[in-house]
Amino acid sequence: MPAYKNNLEVLIKQDSKQGIGLIDHEQTETFNQWKFRGGLISIYEENSVYYESNNPQANKKYLLKVTKQINQYEIMLHVIQPTFIVVKDIKSANGSQYPIIANSIIRLGRVEYRVIEERNKEMQITYAETRNQDQLQQNDTNKVYQCRFCFMEGIQSKDQLFLTNICRCVGNSQAVHLDCMRYWVDSNITREETQFGLSLKWNKSHECSICKESLPVRVQYENEYFDLFTLERPELQYILIENVNKEKNVYGEIYLIHALLQDNIKLGRGLQCDIKAQDITVSRHHATIKLSKDNYFVIEDNRSKFGTLVSINQICQIDCVACSLQIGKLLINLIQSDYILKGAPSTQHKLTQLPQISKQLEEDEPQMDDDSFQLENK
Numbered sequence: 001m002p003a004y005k006n007n008l009e010v011l012i013k014q015d016s017k018q019g020i021g022l023i024d025h026e027q028t029e030t031f032n033q034w035k036f037r038g039g040l041i042s043i044y045e046e047n048s049v050y051y052e053s054n055n056p057q058a059n060k061k062y063l064l065k066v067t068k069q070i071n072q073y074e075i076m077l078h079v080i081q082p083t084f085i086v087v088k089d090i091k092s093a094n095g096s097q098y099p100i101i102a103n104s105i106i107r108l109g110r111v112e113y114r115v116i117e118e119r120n121k122e123m124q125i126t127y128a129e130t131r132n133q134d135q136l137q138q139n140d141t142n143k144v145y146q147c148r149f150c151f152m153e154g155i156q157s158k159d160q161l162f163l164t165n166i167c168r169c170v171g172n173s174q175a176v177h178l179d180c181m182r183y184w185v186d187s188n189i190t191r192e193e194t195q196f197g198l199s200l201k202w203n204k205s206h207e208c209s210i211c212k213e214s215l216p217v218r219v220q221y222e223n224e225y226f227d228l229f230t231l232e233r234p235e236l237q238y239i240l241i242e243n244v245n246k247e248k249n250v251y252g253e254i255y256l257i258h259a260l261l262q263d264n265i266k267l268g269r270g271l272q273c274d275i276k277a278q279d280i281t282v283s284r285h286h287a288t289i290k291l292s293k294d295n296y297f298v299i300e301d302n303r304s305k306f307g308t309l310v311s312i313n314q315i316c317q318i319d320c321v322a323c324s325l326q327i328g329k330l331l332i333n334l335i336q337s338d339y340i341l342k343g344a345p346s347t348q349h350k351l352t353q354l355p356q357i358s359k360q361l362e363e364d365e366p367q368m369d370d371d372s373f374q375l376e377n378k
């Protein structure tokens with residue numbers, strides 16, 4: 001049941017440091033802050049100052065609008081940047097966890113993963129959207145292609161797909177059979193069975209050997225999706241996660257996580273982690289993926305320094321007591337509370353919950369646990 005209270009407090013914190021939207025969640029007390037209260041709020045920005053107005057402000061930058069729906073608040077964001085929910089700040093009946101589904105982007109520090117496929121508990125498969133350049137052109141003109149690997153000629157068809165526009169190569173060297181490409185890609189992948197499913201790790205860059213453009217892991221033709229690698233799916237609920245990190249020296253990784261996982265999955269920089277991310281901005285044990293009680297794959301933060309972030313849509317419903325959103329260098333805390341209403345019962349004691357919630361947030365603030373972690377491991 002969603003948490004719903006009469007008042008929503010919106011607290012905007014802005015990191016004044018130059019940076020790439022990496023917010024140190026231990027240091028947010030020094031940030032510039034703006035506080036808004038009410039059930040219906042429109043917030044504008046003017047020269048990095050935020051204020052509220054219920055009349056349209058033509059010459060101001062619109063940031064967000066809060067509206068009351070039946071029993072929950074709806075937040076509409078007017079930003080073009082990707083928006084993330086800060087997993088550890090979620091306060092709900094289920095604790096601090098967030099579901100990860102097809103198209104979810106997961107950020108641990110600078111490292112980014114994307115859920116590229118999901119089979120839910122009803123066994124329905126959803127694929128993440130492909131980029132425009134990964135959608136193969138349909139062949140209207142019966143154009144004959146020659147595969148640059150096997151030299152066989154043919155026209156584009158579902159049974160014999162040619163990859164035609166996935167890199168910068170043009171002319172005779174552009175086309176290659178999907179099957180030929182897959183055979184070559186598979187030879188560059190190390191597969192390993194894990195406690196949660198399977199990991200596929202590329203041994204070198206996943207790029208075109210001629211033009212060096214990085215290749216997609218999947219293409220779309222008509223309404224079907226085709227992988228450039230071989231992976232047999234289990235007859236189980238699962239998610240497929242791709243490491244989409246653009247850092248140098250990080251080769252492609254894909255993880256198949258199925259519902260028969262033996263244990264919660266640890267993500268982080270430490271040796272004991274199931275999914276390792278070798279980046280200084282990732283904590284040793286940064287986050288955990290598990291199957292929730294109601295059978296969703298969810299992620300939890302493990303007191304990480306830079307937080308565990310999951311992408312959200314521009315319109316989202318707030319169905320928890322408190323949470324925060326991160327947009328670039330902005331942190332937007334949303335906390336539900338009650339007004340003191342004359343004669344209304346029990347608001348007095350409920351009001352006192354508000355400071356408790358913020359105190360709780362403080363107590364949950366991570367200590368930089370890396371050192372203690374080392375000691376623990378000794």
Ligand SMILES: [Zn+2]
Nearest residue numbers: 147150177180
């Ligand atoms: Zn071929």
Ligand SMILES: [Zn+2]
Nearest residue numbers: 167169208211
């Ligand atoms: Zn190429």
